Amino acid sequence: MVLIKEKDKNKHMIKMKRNKRGFTLGEMVVTVAIIGTITAVSVPNYMRVKMQVNMEMVKQHLKTIGTHMNDVYNRNKQFPQDINRLGSSGEEVAITASLFGINRREYTTDGYTTGxxxxxxxxxxxxxAGRWGIAGDRCFTLTPLGITEDSGNGAAAFGVGASWGNSIPVYIISGINASASGGGLLKNLADLTNAEQIEYAAAWLEITALQLNGKSDYKIQNTLDGPALSFIDFKQPGQNSKLFDALLPSLIETLKAKGIYLTVKERPVADAGTTYSAVQKALGRNIGFVNVSSYASYYSQAREFSFQLAQPVKNKAEYRARIASASQTFFKYYIL
Structure with missing residues (x-):
């Protein structure tokens, strides 16, 4: 039996207590900092890799669809009328399966048009919608010639140049508030109080913002993380829109409260005309009666009013339901 002196026993107990001490504040701070650094580096890289894999799978599905679309054409001498309503042949079943795969990758499947x-x-x-930068950051277009991709805003596909960014003009007007006396589309604006002017003009802009989806045949959804749909306001020399312009900051805030985000930009008149023409052509519309080349000599200014909506309008029935309240407000002040 080994006897331990009381003094040695106390030393041993003190040493054990020292060995059981916890982390110091400095050690914890350093540890948290290291974990934070690793997370900051690894998570974005992981998300990027995941997104790249997702987009690659979408392209593979598109290649499969392209192959079988050609098979369908060779058999029927025409492409399907509606890619989402196909028959039961082997090629059509394979196309449907690939569409399902694209949808599983959180990509849209309703962008099919025929010539x-x-x-x-x-x-x-x-x-x-809402999956931009998560499911992917590119859009893909499949035609009989193959697959192309773009930066995802959809503008390039509608004839919009780089200077227009992700804004697609689908409508033109002339003179929102063309004179100080309140002429133009917003008549008698000058006869109202400031609060009434804001309510009146905001109602008209809300109606117009909702109309823009219809002006694109509901092919473009101007979501908050997608393209913006716009109209171009052409102004003739001598027209004065100062009254309306003074209201713009308040109008932008009023619309924002409704989930409608408005941006106003000056555009070169000639460029605005040709860009609008290109968009109409891409939408399959004939605007031969519009003399775009004369815009620069006829108008002195072009402004683009672009809108992004928290909830874009998807069809005509939804549009009619959503403009009811704004229309009541607008016609409360509008005088024919």
């Missing part, structure tokens, strides 16, 4: 006599087609797919 004259079903002799050609275009299928455009982008990240679903």
């Amino acid at each position: 004259p006599n079903l002799s050609t087609f275009q299928f455009r797919t982008c990240p679903q």
Whole structure:
């Protein structure tokens, strides 16, 4: 039996207590900092890799669709009328399966259009609403010639140049508030109080913002993380819109409270005309009666009013339901 002196026993107990001490504040701070650094570096890289894999899978599905679309054409001498309503042949089942795969990757499957006599087609797919930068950051367009991709705002596909960014002009007007006396589209604006002017003009802008989805045949959804739809206001020399312009800051804030985000930009008149023409052509509209080349000599100013909506309008029925309140407000002040 080994006897331990009381003095040695106390030393041993003190040493054990020292060995059981916890982390110091400095050690914890350093540890947290290291974990934070690792997380900051690894998480974005992981998300980027995941997004790249997701987009690559979408492209693979598009390649499969393209192959079988050509098979369908070779058999029927035309492409399908509606890619989302196909038959039960082997090729059509394979296309449907690939569409399901694209949808599983959180990409859209409703961007299918056809050419004259079903002799050609275009299928455009982008990240679903709210999934931009998560499911992917590119849009893909499949045609009989192959697959192309773009930066995702959809503007390039509608003839919009780089200087216009992600804004797509689908409508033109002339003179919102063309004179100090309140002429133009917003008549008798000068006869109202400031609060009434804001309510009146905001109602008109809300109606117009909702109309823009229809002006694109509901092909473009101007979500908060997608493209912006816009109209161009052309102004003739001598027209004065100072009254309306003074209201713009208040109008922007009023619309924002409704989930409608407005941006106003000056555009070169000639460029605005040709860009609008290109968009109409991409939408399949004939605007031969519009003399775009004369815009620069006829108008002195072009301003683009672009809108992004928290909840874009998806069809005509939804549009009619949503403009009811704004229309009541507008016609409370509008005088024919």
